[in-house]
Amino acid sequence: MSEDEYLQYYLYTTSKNKLIQQKVLLRRIFTPVAFFITGLLMIDAANGSFFIFFLMLSICTFVFYSHYTRWLYKRHYKRHIHKELSKFIGQPTSITLDGSSIFIQDKFGESRIQLEAIEHLIEIPDYFVLRFHGGMGMAIKKIYFSQE
Numbered sequence: 001m002s003e004d005e006y007l008q009y010y011l012y013t014t015s016k017n018k019l020i021q022q023k024v025l026l027r028r029i030f031t032p033v034a035f036f037i038t039g040l041l042m043i044d045a046a047n048g049s050f051f052i053f054f055l056m057l058s059i060c061t062f063v064f065y066s067h068y069t070r071w072l073y074k075r076h077y078k079r080h081i082h083k084e085l086s087k088f089i090g091q092p093t094s095i096t097l098d099g100s101s102i103f104i105q106d107k108f109g110e111s112r113i114q115l116e117a118i119e120h121l122i123e124i125p126d127y128f129v130l131r132f133h134g135g136m137g138m139a140i141k142k143i144y145f146s147q148e
Contacts, residue, residue, distance in 0.1 A: 002141075003081055003089050008127050009139035010077040028065045032058035095140065102130075 014020055039054025081089070093106040102113045113132065120131040131137040 003078075005127070005139045005141060006081045006085055006089070007074070007077055008124070009129060009137060010080075011074065012122070012124060012127075012129050012139070013131075013137065014073055014077075024066075024069050027069075028062065031065065032062040034058075035061060 035054045035058035039051040039058065042050035042054065088106075088108075091107045093104065096103040096105075100115055102115065102118075104111050104113070117132050118130055119133050120129075122129040122131065127139045127141055129137060129139050
């Protein structure tokens with residue numbers, strides 16, 4: 001599997017995690033509100049220029065916070081992949097689908113996953129994401145599948 005496949009899997013599962021969604025939403029609301037309240041508290045200082053500064057900061061934070069969190073999670077998972085999964089990147093992997101299971105073979109071993117263990121098959125633009133019971137999963141590029 002490639003680094004991009006691992007990254008797509010991690011980013012997809014992060015985007016669907018309810019706890020992370022709630023945390024991002026709370027931070028997206030709390031941070032601009034905190035900047036705005038700070039500006040209100042400093043409205044008399046320096047002829048109102050601190051208020052304008054904190055007002056602009058709160059607006060920019062509200063608008064760009066989602067871009068910042070995407071960048072932050074992407075950077076975090078790239079570091080994690082380089083640190084923890086680098087030995088798996090670039091290794092040839094064979095994935096065979098037969099009638100009742102998926103057979104995966106690589107340099108480090110083999111595994112057979114029963115089709116009943118697949119909880120969800122999700123299609124995103126360039127990948128299929130397989131989610132198994134128990135929270136495990138994998139991303140597979142669509143180009144690996146033949147048109148048959």
